[in-house]
Amino acid sequence: MHYKYTDIKAIVAEILENKKDDGGVKNIYFVGCGGSLGALYPAKTFMERESLTLKSGWVSSNEFVHSTPRDFGKNSIICLACHKGNTPETIAAAKLGKEMGAAVIILTWLEESEIIEFGDYIIHYSFDASPDHLAGDIDYAGEKTMCALQVAVELLNQTEGYSNYDKFQQGAGMITTVIRKARAHVAQRALDFAEEYKNDSVIYTMGSGAGYGAAYMESICIFMEMQWIHSGTIHTGEFFHGPFEVTDANTPFVIQVSEGSTRELDERCLKFLHTYAKRIEVLDAKELGLSVIDPAVVDYFNHSLFNNVYPIYNHALAETRQHPLTTRRYMWKVAY
């Protein structure tokens, strides 16, 4: 029942074997709340772009429970992320999965928690639990984002087949080194960023492709939740169709320039921002070393890279603003 991320191949094989006589696996849902939902975004993108036959969905836990897809049941896998295993909405989604006969995979950090009894497979992911996630000594290939991706990759490979499977696994083997170098690379610019933006009341994040999830997480979990800075996430494919009209010399944008198929979208926005905005922070996956991963699979690694470079910025911002990342006014403090 308790597993490591290296067990995902066997877990998926077992699920497929168990469901073989019952119609097999026809769909997979990635379900969570907030940062845990954002972390599942690359897996959703992978299924959407790569699968020929399997349906997939990416839904916030409480919406999933209240507006459950009609195809959810014995031919489903539900892959949930729940960091400490105590988020009520995600527990309810796991419970629903059990009741409806789905295979329930729970990605979590703690060994014991409330959610565990509702999971068929509890995968304990790696997590940098050091203050502000600065230690950087973990295996990033075992983080929740990568675990969810591996569930998707294994499911596809063991059903339809995935021609880039080996390249993907090679990429997974390289991501930790890429991330560590990238985190060191941004050390000084993170300090400059914190100094420049310490008094801003609004900061947008921008991204595309599988990496959009990282932009979403930075916006809602860091700027809004942990720094009380107003924010919104802008998809770089959507920027020129509304959002770009807020651009001026004062408004700050943190833009992810991804490596892979959607890079052109990001670069187009960056070019515009260089012309009409003055205050831009660029996270460029190419400059940050992601290009060592094969072009056929690199799209899906942008999220892990960006999501693990942000903590360097976040720590600097929190220090400079004297607003620790642990500060809350409502969470854990009032009933809601």
Add this chain to the structure above:
Amino acid sequence: MHYKYTDIKAIVAEILENKKDDGGVKNIYFVGCGGSLGALYPAKTFMERESLTLKSGWVSSNEFVHSTPRDFGKNSIICLACHKGNTPETIAAAKLGKEMGAAVIILTWLEESEIIEFGDYIIHYSFDASPDHLAGDIDYAGEKTMCALQVAVELLNQTEGYSNYDKFQQGAGMITTVIRKARAHVAQRALDFAEEYKNDSVIYTMGSGAGYGAAYMESICIFMEMQWIHSGTIHTGEFFHGPFEVTDANTPFVIQVSEGSTRELDERCLKFLHTYAKRIEVLDAKELGLSVIDPAVVDYFNHSLFNNVYPIYNHALAETRQHPLTTRRYMWKVAY
């Protein structure tokens, strides 16, 4: 080649007939940019929640073109929205659809435009072209959001069958009356809203379910694009998992309280906002008369209702701020 929304049933039948010997229709993609993408959101939600076998996706045009799903081709329908038929990214997506053998449905307003040559079926939707969309004398059942929904509903009904088909069509027959009454109902509060928020620099929108698309459109097309007010769209299922920490007595939230399965999510946020925020504008679908539509299908009509009530607010806001909704600094003015 040119059709009205009342032809959608026949269009879907023809597509299914044409593709019968070629493997049939296996997936449908809803593709557009900005407001045109937002308008397709209910159709995406419908397919995700109601279909047992058909894959679906909802993707911004340029991402779709650069990162095309592997299953896109002769067994696909691509349903695009493009208001004046001249959005380059959406034209590129339609062209790709033609090249790859998909059935290309284009929802558009004008009779003639660049995109038309790349569509198999051009559906001219109804649109309130009066200044600030105030006239309100159109058939709202023929708007682009409803056209996309009808494509989804017909596709499902003519393949798997959709047990609530008649209820859905009854709802479509009622939506115009509901919207007209609702628009009249908010006349005074829209003026009050404009007065209250005329000097704000940030306004959030909130929503859930199929109606989330309307919250997204209001955020990016009105507040950001047409009023240069900072904004972000918060899913009510996500609010308590990060975003709610920005809540204070000054920050304005426009919250959609939907009718149907996700209402509980919205109500929970509203309760919190009533306690900790002071400046809230509530669009309540129940109060606005949507409950006359059958509970089995009402979810999918929230978007049309909210999206057509907003113009009353938007006009008042633009007037009070002396910032016409047609004002732009980049769109149509500079190259990008």
